[in-house]
Amino acid sequence: VTITAPALGRGRELVDPALRAAVARLDDDTRLVASYHLGWSDTGGRPVTGNSGKAVRPGLVMLVGEALGGTAEDLLPGAVAVELVHNFSLIHDDLMDRDAERRHRPTVWSVWGDATAVLVGDALLSLAHEVLAESGSPYAAGASRALSLATRELIRGQVLDVAFERRADVGLAECVDMAAGKTGALLSVSAELGAVLAGAPVEVCRSFAEFGAELGIAFQLVDDLLGIWGWPDRTGKPVFSDLRSRKKTMPVVWATVRGGDAGRELAAWLAGPESANDEEELRRVAALVERAGGRRWAHDEALARVDRARAALVEVSIDPAHRAELDQLATFVVERDL
């Protein structure tokens, strides 16, 4: 995935060495697995390049914090912490969902087994709080608290996600609530930590938390669209992958609930017996989601959420250059690969 928001790239140049320094503290076995997962090495520990993620979350910490006058030193512990929590959740989610691949490479559990995936995830979560606690920031406890709350929201979202797999009657509101937990919470706390660590007043922190939460839902809506119609060479996921696994994503749930005849046909397919899932059938189902209006709605809703994100910052005093960067980031969230 190409980074089209230059400000994100700038954050990454600072964050990458700090993240590597944090991971370097882990015990040998845990560090090897974490380095592999983060795209820095192969399974034998030999360095590789080009497999890193987008680093949206640390980018958001840096961008928000800089806009509020924070220094790199103030902000880096927060940026590293959110990226560690993000990767903790990826490793555990891949295990729970039994996903065998991420970014074109085998997932941790599929290389090293379940126990290692549990332990390495645990270590990254713990390390996140360690990095905040060691920052020496007067705002470390506040940051740690916000990060914990977000992590519990993240977990709540995953609990719902796991429960949804066993249910046929998932409603739109609970589906959006799940996305708010699974994706919104961590983007929200990323923006919030930028403000917290820059020493911003509590109302400003709250505005940025809202900014991040709305961006997060927009981000997930776009992810859901990419999970059906995305380009495999960019996303690392095969086309129709979320349909193949019959995932109850937001566009799909919207379509079943509000999508008329096409939606009812889609709901029947979702509730029906597992079938061969051949390309032709999946293409037909994707067309049903589109005909039912799910694709359109998800796209419009993502744009609306980005507007709400921008609106959350209207009353915050930010200089024009930094506001332009935050705007650009918000646009990037919805325009990446669409």
Add this chain to the structure above:
Amino acid sequence: VTITAPALGRGRELVDPALRAAVARLDDDTRLVASYHLGWSDTGGRPVTGNSGKAVRPGLVMLVGEALGGTAEDLLPGAVAVELVHNFSLIHDDLMDRDAERRHRPTVWSVWGDATAVLVGDALLSLAHEVLAESGSPYAAGASRALSLATRELIRGQVLDVAFERRADVGLAECVDMAAGKTGALLSVSAELGAVLAGAPVEVCRSFAEFGAELGIAFQLVDDLLGIWGWPDRTGKPVFSDLRSRKKTMPVVWATVRGGDAGRELAAWLAGPESANDEEELRRVAALVERAGGRRWAHDEALARVDRARAALVEVSIDPAHRAELDQLATFVVERDL
């Protein structure tokens, strides 16, 4: 298990409501599972009594902190946090080790499945840092840092434990190192947090960390003995259970390395094919461990570790009444059920 150290019981009266208040914040699904695991409810959420653990770790926080002049308000966040981390690790360890029972009840993964065990463990780890961060203590960041380091040590110990299962040549030093990680780290940080949250100077905190680390290894040595010769009605584990699973515990490893002919016979049995594991065979193997001197060594080593724990506090100024309580706790660790 009966609590024979009265000071531990006193701590528990204070800790229990605080722990319940922390767990009450979890989302409904996670709270139900956590309440079951903690022995407060059945799988349907109906309150039950009598299944709680010994609460040694929070007791240690309270006892140490009180000895150094800390108030209950200062110390409770630390006591709750260590108990949450302890239970996070139990839930994840039971999953990784595929242990079906704990304290005579089915384990979380065996009731609700793997994903729930992963998520509920994650939530408790996160909640531990939340409780510290919200304490308002000027020492919250230091406490969070110490708890993170201990958690990573705990994980390192479990990584070794998992690796040992696949190896035949486990040495004594690495076996003790594993116990220091798996059990020592959390008892160490429990004693340390008592000192940290009471605002003790750094050398005093370090002395208590050492006190707890030595107690932790003694505690594990006793656990290892109970895992072979313990009384099932008190420990909730069948007699010979650690032999049945061919666990490389400290007395067993000591026996294989230093135990002469009997030790070599034991090593051959451990390396041999999985057999029927009938009572008679296990009784014979337990006798081998004893004949090789493993039982004797573990018992003496536990006493020696308790002496070292006491020695770590010689230079710390503590009034006689509190020192007597700490002594009593140290004695309890080795004398429980032996």
